[in-house]
Amino acid sequence: MGDPLVIGGREIGSRLIMGTGGAANMSVLERALVASGTALTTVAMRRLDAGGGPGVLALLERLGIEALPNTAGCRTAAEAVLTARMAREALGTDLVKLEVIADDRTLLPDPIELLDAAEQLVDDGFTVLPYTNDDPVLASKLVDAGCAAVMPLGSPIGTGLGIRNPHNIAMIVAATAESGRPVPVVLDAGIGTASEAALAMELGCDAVLLATAVTRASDPEAMATAMRLAVESGRLARGAGRIPRRYWAQASSPAVE
Amino acid sequence: MNVLVNGVVTPVSSDATLADVLAAHGVPERGVAVAVSGEVVPRTAWASTPVREGAVVEVLTAVQGG
Numbered sequence: 001m002g003d004p005l006v007i008g009g010r011e012i013g014s015r016l017i018m019g020t021g022g023a024a025n026m027s028v029l030e031r032a033l034v035a036s037g038t039a040l041t042t043v044a045m046r047r048l049d050a051g052g053g054p055g056v057l058a059l060l061e062r063l064g065i066e067a068l069p070n071t072a073g074c075r076t077a078a079e080a081v082l083t084a085r086m087a088r089e090a091l092g093t094d095l096v097k098l099e100v101i102a103d104d105r106t107l108l109p110d111p112i113e114l115l116d117a118a119e120q121l122v123d124d125g126f127t128v129l130p131y132t133n134d135d136p137v138l139a140s141k142l143v144d145a146g147c148a149a150v151m152p153l154g155s156p157i158g159t160g161l162g163i164r165n166p167h168n169i170a171m172i173v174a175a176t177a178e179s180g181r182p183v184p185v186v187l188d189a190g191i192g193t194a195s196e197a198a199l200a201m202e203l204g205c206d207a208v209l210l211a212t213a214v215t216r217a218s219d220p221e222a223m224a225t226a227m228r229l230a231v232e233s234g235r236l237a238r239g240a241g242r243i244p245r246r247y248w249a250q251a252s253s254p255a256v257e
Numbered sequence: 258m259n260v261l262v263n264g265v266v267t268p269v270s271s272d273a274t275l276a277d278v279l280a281a282h283g284v285p286e287r288g289v290a291v292a293v294s295g296e297v298v299p300r301t302a303w304a305s306t307p308v309r310e311g312a313v314v315e316v317l318t319a320v321q322g323g
Contacts, residue, residue: 020321029321044322047263047315048289056321057288070323085297086317089290097323211323 008127008148013039016231019211035224042068070097077117098130107157122146134168151188158212160192173204194230201234258310275306
């Protein structure tokens with residue numbers, strides 16, 4: 001692979017990062033993960049006796065997919081820091097997808113708590129991948145804080161509304177590339193279908209993270225394949241350099257004599 | 258004495274260690290993390306960590322999510 005995604009110094013073998021939430025059962029999840037070609041996949045941390053799908057780690061291990069624990073459900077920096085430390089102890093990884101959510105209705109990140117938690121976890125040696133708003137200013141602050149990536153949302157978690165503010169995503173890509181720490185930008189949340197994953201990559205994102213769009217699709221395996229191809233296509237198109245948009249037509253055949 | 262394990266009141270002997278409490282709950286050695294009163298206790302320290310009356314023990318593992 002000539003063009004790998006690199007996060008925190010480690011090569012990730014796919015630019016499609018998957019989540020595991022929402023799958024009807026383990027067998028559906030397994031087929032979807034394989035079809036997606038993903039190399040890095042999120043898991044949540046919950047009480048041992050709370051149910052909710054034991055065995056997901058064993059599945060990822062069997063498929064050779066690295067686990068990316070998240071701090072889903074945390075509302076404060078203190079909760080998120082503790083959850084990240086628990087994940088590091090349980091999974092033996094310093095990777096963490098940092099989520100600090102403001103409320104249940106929007107599931108939007110709380111920017112104040114998010115930045116606080118990011119600073120604490122970077123200090124504690126974590127490789128921090130923060131789920132953030134599509135706000136270029138906040139993204140820059142997270143990069144400056146030492147995060148290993150920034151992961152702006154396209155639209156709220158689970159909505160499938162796609163990328164509501166493509167210009168903000170493009171600004172985050174540009175500002176991050178021009179910063180002293182050009183870390184990967186990962187479009188995280190809101191993707192509903194393949195064209196939106198391709199758009200994220202065309203806007204210059206380095207990877208896409210999604211779950212619901214695949215796990216709750218009518219045919220998760222087929223949608224996972226579509227997402228894999230979309231991410232590859234969008235990446236190729238971004239690198240190929242699209243034509244500028246024009247106001248009026250420009251003939252593509254020679255003029256008639 | 259009683260301790261709280263994942264929200265469940267659990268009677269244990271007065272000289273119990275964290276390892277004893279976890280064993281009584283059938284907690285596996287791999288794939289879990291344990292915090293006592295908000296501080297992570299590494300696996301290597303379970304057997305040497307005493308628990309106090311009313312201690313709040315949280316045991317987490319990875320599940321599908323995100």
